[in-house]
Each structure stands twice: as C-alpha cells, then as structure tokens.
Amino acid sequence: MEYSEIIDIFESHDKFLIITHKSPDGDTLGSGFGLCYFLREMGKMANVVNSDGFPDRYDFMYVDYAPQEFEPEYIIAVDVADPALMGSGLAAYQEKGVVDLCIDHHISNKHFAKLSHVEGDTAAAAHILYKIFKSSGRKISDITAKCLYTGIATDTGCFKYENTRPDTHLAAAELMAYDIDFANVNRRMFDVKSKGRIKIEQIVTGKMEYHLHDRCAMICITTELMESCGVDQAEFDGLASIPLSAEGVVIGITVKQRHERVFKISVRTTEDMDASAFCNYFGGGGHIRAAGCEIRGTLEEVKAKLLERAEQVLGK
Structure with missing residues (x-):
C-alpha cells in the first residue's frame, strides 16, 4: 500500500480501534499510542487495547491517555505479525478478515487483515508510522513523537541491533528535535531496573544452560520460578537478550512458561543463524536475528524439541 492510501483511510473513517500484541513491548505500544494520538489530533476517535494491559514501565507514553466511548468502525493492528499474538483477551479479533488494516515490520506477517502494509526491512513498526505521518504533511505532537x-x-536495542539502518538514525534524529526528553526515555528503557528485575536476572543467569559445544545457551522461566520471586509478572519480559550475551553463543533461547503445558519461546541469534527460520519450524516467526514461537508440552519435552532443531541447524 502507498502511504497516501493509508492516510486516505485515516481521513475517511472516524472511530478507530488499535490492537497491540500481547506481552507488549516498546514498539507495539509506541506504535499503538503514537497512532492513537495522531488520529485524535486529526479530530478522530481512537482507542488502544492490549490483552495484557499496559505495563507501568511505559506509562510515560499514556499518562494522560483516557479511553473514549464509541463503537469502532475501523480496526487497525500495529506490530502484530500473527492474530494469535493478540492474546486470549482479544480472541474476537483473531479470525481472518476481522481486522481492517495491519501495519507491521515482521517478514513473517501472516497477512490476516483485510489490508496489510508490511515493511520487513524497516527496523520498527513505529518507524513505518512515522514515515506515514510525515507523508501526510501534518504536524505531530510531542507525545506522538515520544x-x-x-x-x-526499543526495537533496535538503542540502535545496536543489525536492523538499524541509516534511515533509522535519521528518523530518530528528527524525532529527537521534539520535546521528548529522549535521554530519560533511553535511561528508563535500557538502564533502570527494579530490585526485583535485578534479582530475576541473577537467578536466570545463574541457571543458564549451555549446549552444542556452548554455541547454544538457554534460560528457562517456569511459573514456579516466577511465583517464588514475588515480583510483578511484567518484570519477566525482555530477558531474551541474556543467553546471547555469552561469548561464543550463536543462538540464545529463552523458554518462558505461559500455562501448564504451554511455553513461549524467544530466540536471538548471531549472523550465523536465522532466528525467524528457526521459529518458523515451530509455527512462529519474526526477524532474522529475533523471533519467537509457542510450543506445547512439558518443559523437558519443549527443551528437547528446541535442542534437536538447534542441532539440526548448527550440527553436533
């Protein structure tokens, strides 16, 4: 789709529902609320929804946000590659064709919406939205820019991931010109950790497993572990980079229990391995260096499946 076609959609409808993915990160929330504020600035009605709620660590984006009362006439999903990623709380929107438009940057996008705009080579969904907004010629507010x-x-790891391109930096530089206190944003996103989070990282690092001649590192986060730590569940998000931080590791796998026999898998890889292809084998997907999937079974069964596949890809 051309950006002008998306702007035409914004202009020709009045009541928008914006869907973000479960276990929300900075990109899906930044995209969701950025789009919400942009639409409201156009005089439209718009709300953002998430099946897991909005974590406190991102509250600077929605401290003044208030849901509006209306029946949506147009539904947009942002940063959602698969309808299953909407979560059980938004099951009503997961059937193919229910969502009107999906704006995403995952190469594994399943094109479940009536219309899809996917830029697999763009670092973040928020960057796509910035390009769309910029093409409209409309001014954006400071909160939208933030x-x-x-x-x-967040989706570039503070601009250190391989998905960062020159135009990523240029977009960030333009947004930094707004009154957004970008230094504080980066500090909150990358430097500040609660005592509970520090405790969690100490535990999972201490229990990290190494396989396939130390080329594969894995951490496992069970419900038992989460309950024993006595911290908010949101503190367990964003741990996927830990396994890959060990020297010599080619694939880092994080296994996080969601239900009794359901595990969320997050995979991070170096240039020697395709994370999206690895997760696609299990029905998931994502980016070349960062992807995810969901596997059912006991913890030991899930680990065995992951290691078997890793061995097939990497060799013994």
Whole structure:
C-alpha cells in the first residue's frame, strides 16, 4: 500500500480501534499510542487495547491517555505479525478478515487483515508510522513523537541491533528535535531496573544452560520460578537478550512458561543463524536475528524439541 492510501483511510473513517500484541513491548505500544494520538489530533476517535494491559514501565507514553466511548468502525493492528499474538483477551479479533488494516515490520506477517502494509526491512513498526505521518504533511505532537521514538529505540536495542539502518538514525534524529526528553526515555528503557528485575536476572543467569559445544545457551522461566520471586509478572519480559550475551553463543533461547503445558519461546541469534527460520519450524516467526514461537508440552519435552532443531541447524 502507498502511504497516501493509508492516510486516505485515516481521513475517511472516524472511530478507530488499535490492537497491540500481547506481552507488549516498546514498539507495539509506541506504535499503538503514537497512532492513537495522531488520529485524535486529526479530530478522530481512537482507542488502544492490549490483552495484557499496559505495563507501568511505559506509562510515560499514556499518562494522560483516557479511553473514549464509541463503537469502532475501523480496526487497525500495529506490530502484530500473527492474530494469535493478540492474546486470549482479544480472541474476537483473531479470525481472518476481522481486522481492517495491519501495519507491521515482521517478514513473517501472516497477512490476516483485510489490508496489510508490511515493511520487513524497516527496523520498527513505529518507524513505518512515522514515515506515514510525515507523508501526510501534518504536524505531530510531542507525545506522538515520544511514542514513536520509544518504539524505534526499543526495537533496535538503542540502535545496536543489525536492523538499524541509516534511515533509522535519521528518523530518530528528527524525532529527537521534539520535546521528548529522549535521554530519560533511553535511561528508563535500557538502564533502570527494579530490585526485583535485578534479582530475576541473577537467578536466570545463574541457571543458564549451555549446549552444542556452548554455541547454544538457554534460560528457562517456569511459573514456579516466577511465583517464588514475588515480583510483578511484567518484570519477566525482555530477558531474551541474556543467553546471547555469552561469548561464543550463536543462538540464545529463552523458554518462558505461559500455562501448564504451554511455553513461549524467544530466540536471538548471531549472523550465523536465522532466528525467524528457526521459529518458523515451530509455527512462529519474526526477524532474522529475533523471533519467537509457542510450543506445547512439558518443559523437558519443549527443551528437547528446541535442542534437536538447534542441532539440526548448527550440527553436533
């Protein structure tokens, strides 16, 4: 789709529902709230929804946000590659064709919406939205800019991941010109950790497993572990980078229990391995260096499946 076609959609409808993915990160929330504020600035009605709620660590993006009362006439999903990623709380929107438009940057997008705009080579969904907004010629507000900057910064690991391109930096630089206190955003996103989070990282690092001649590292987060730590569940998000931080590791796998026999898998890889292809084998997907999937079974069964596949890809 051309950006002008998306702007035409914004202009020709009045009541929008914006769907973000479960276990929300900075990009899906930055994209969701950035789009919400942009639409409201156009005089439209718009709300953002998430099946898991909005974590406190991102509250600077929605401290003044208030849901509006209306029946949506147009539904947009942002940063959602698969309808299953909407979560059980938004099951009513997961059937193919229910969502009107999906704006995403995952190469594994399943094109479940009536219309899809996917840029697999763009670092963040928030960057796509910035390009769309910029093409409209409309001014954006500081809070919109702050949301978009947060999405870009978080999905690039503060601009250190391979998905960062020259135009990523240029977009971030333009957004930094707004009154967004970008230094504080980056500090909150990348430097500040609660005591509970520090405790969690100490535990999972201490229990990290190494396989396949130390080329594969894995951490496992069970419900038992989460309950024993006595911290908010949101503190367990964003741990996927830990396994890959060990020297010599090619694939880092995080296994996080969601239900009794359901595990969320997050995979991070170096240039020697395709994370999206690895997760696609299990029905998931994502990016070349960061992807995910869901596997059912006991913890030991899930680990065995992951290691078997890793061995097939890497060799013994």
